[in-house]
Amino acid sequence: MVRLKTEDDIKLMRVSGKILARTLRELSVAAKAGVTLASLDKLARKMITEAGGEPTFLGYTPEGAGTPYPAALCASVNETIVHGIPGKYVLKDGDLLSIDLGVTYKGRITDAATTVAIGDVSPEAHSLLLATKRSLDAAIKECEPGKTIGDIGFAIEAIAKKAKLHVIRGLTGHGVGFKLHEDPSVYNYGTRGEGMKLVPGLVLAIEPMFSIGSPYAVVRRDDSFVTKDKSLAAHFEHTIAITETGHELLTTI
Numbered sequence: 001m002v003r004l005k006t007e008d009d010i011k012l013m014r015v016s017g018k019i020l021a022r023t024l025r026e027l028s029v030a031a032k033a034g035v036t037l038a039s040l041d042k043l044a045r046k047m048i049t050e051a052g053g054e055p056t057f058l059g060y061t062p063e064g065a066g067t068p069y070p071a072a073l074c075a076s077v078n079e080t081i082v083h084g085i086p087g088k089y090v091l092k093d094g095d096l097l098s099i100d101l102g103v104t105y106k107g108r109i110t111d112a113a114t115t116v117a118i119g120d121v122s123p124e125a126h127s128l129l130l131a132t133k134r135s136l137d138a139a140i141k142e143c144e145p146g147k148t149i150g151d152i153g154f155a156i157e158a159i160a161k162k163a164k165l166h167v168i169r170g171l172t173g174h175g176v177g178f179k180l181h182e183d184p185s186v187y188n189y190g191t192r193g194e195g196m197k198l199v200p201g202l203v204l205a206i207e208p209m210f211s212i213g214s215p216y217a218v219v220r221r222d223d224s225f226v227t228k229d230k231s232l233a234a235h236f237e238h239t240i241a242i243t244e245t246g247h248e249l250l251t252t253i
Contacts, residue, residue, distance in 0.1 A: 004201030016105035017250035037086035056102030074100035093119030112251035113237035135159035143247035153190025166215035207237035
């Protein structure tokens, strides 16, 4: 069931989004060779709570997961697409790090992610990162009343095809606001004009995930998702509210 948001809901989500964006910016700067993923998680918890928010992921149990999530952020390195648990791993030159974060403020939730290059990365890693980010930008341009979920997916997939990359199958964007994951699902592929129409009050977390190799994901024992062939992956995400005249980006980084 799709639940539209009122202006009062979106006001709270603006605050949540600002906390999230500020935290993601700091995490992106802090993510360097020699830094542990656990230290990034510690920084995220500190920044979110000091700003009056709550780390949404901490203690959350996604559908199909065996246990509650033990951290404030997802830190996914190289072939890990999403849901990487931040532990003792030390970042090294050449890594790609995807940082995914949710923030709750007075019961309203936003969700966003970015992928950062650690030091000097390979040309193919750099191209993957840029194309995935570009696909999110293209998807956001489709966010206006009267457009459809299919328009969003089409825009994302078109960038992947042009860059000769692969959309990860089985992982999608989603509605967000009252819960972390709400209807509708937002696929990273689609056909123009098909699917649910976008209407004012709809809030979406759009999150393209691309890989250099296989489009298929495998679930590890810790509930993280990795590319089937261990090829590099990248992930970008924003929370966007559909308005009467277009859209509002709630998680500007």
